[in-house]
Amino acid sequence: MGFADLHIHTLYSHDGTATPAAVLKYAAHHTDLDVIAITDHDKIRGALEAQEMAGKYAIEVIPGIEVTSAEGHVLALWMQRDIPAGLSLAQTLEEIGKQGGLAIAAHPMHRAAHGLSAAAIKSALQDPNLAQILIGIEVFNAGLIIQRSSNRHAQTLANGLPLAQTGSSDAHTPFMLGAGRTRFSGYTAKDLHSALQTQNTQAVITRNVLGIAVLADWLWLYAMRAAGLPLHNPAPEVSLRFSRQTV
Helix, strand or coil: CEEEEEEECCCCCCCCCECHHHHHHHHHHHCCCCEEEEEEECCCHHHHHHHHHHHHHCCEEEEEEEEEECCEEEEEECCCCCCCCCCCHHHHHHHHHHCCCEEEECCCCCCCCCCCCHHHHHHHHCCHHHHCCEEEEEEEECCCCCCCCHHHHHHHHHCCCCCEEEEECCECCHHHCCCEEEEECCCCHHHHHHHHHCCCEEEEECCCCCHHHHHHHHHHHHHHHHCCCCEECCCCCCCCEECCCCC
C-alpha cells in the first residue's frame, strides 16, 4: 500500500512558507510518502517546478491547483495550466476535465476555508459528465485551525456519496507534510489515479496536530517568508535553510 498527501502549498500560495524544493526535501527525507500533490492557490507554477525536480528527490509529484470556484475550493489534480478563479463549480470542473484532470472537494463544509457545501457537491454529482471529474472528497484535513468539526461532517457526508475518500495535510509548512494522508493500492501516481477513480482509497490520520501548533509553526515561518527568506533547499544533498527567494 502507498501513501499520498494531496493538498500541499508552497510559497507560490500567498500563505505558503517554503519553496517547492524545500517541500520535496522534507517529503523525501522526513516522511514515508510515495506521492505528493502540490496544490497552490489558483497557481500551478510551483507544482510544475516541483514536478521537474521530483526525480532528484525520489518522490513522485502530481501537479495540481487549489482552485477557488464561486461555490468553494476544489483540488484539481494532474493539471498542466492554470484555471481561472471565480468560475462556477460546474465551469471549474469542466476546465479540469479539459486537461484530463481529476477533482477533489477540499475541506468541504468548512465555511472559514471556503469549502464546498453538501448541496454544491451533490448538485455536481447529478451531472454524469461532472461526476466523472469530481471523484473525491477530503474527509480529513490536518491543517484546519478552527471549525475542526468539519472533518466529521465531511466524513458523514462522504459515507453516502459515490466518491473516493482522501486525507491530506493542507500543509503550509513542511512540518505538516503527511499529517493527513491517503492510503491506496500501489505506490505510484498512476496507481493512485486508478484508486481514486475506483474509490479504493482511505483517509489516514498520522498526526492529529493541535490547531495552536499548526498556527505557531506557520507564524514564524511566514514571518521569515515576509522578510524575503522562505525555507529553501538549494540541493537534495544539503539541509533545509532560509534563503532569499522571489516568486
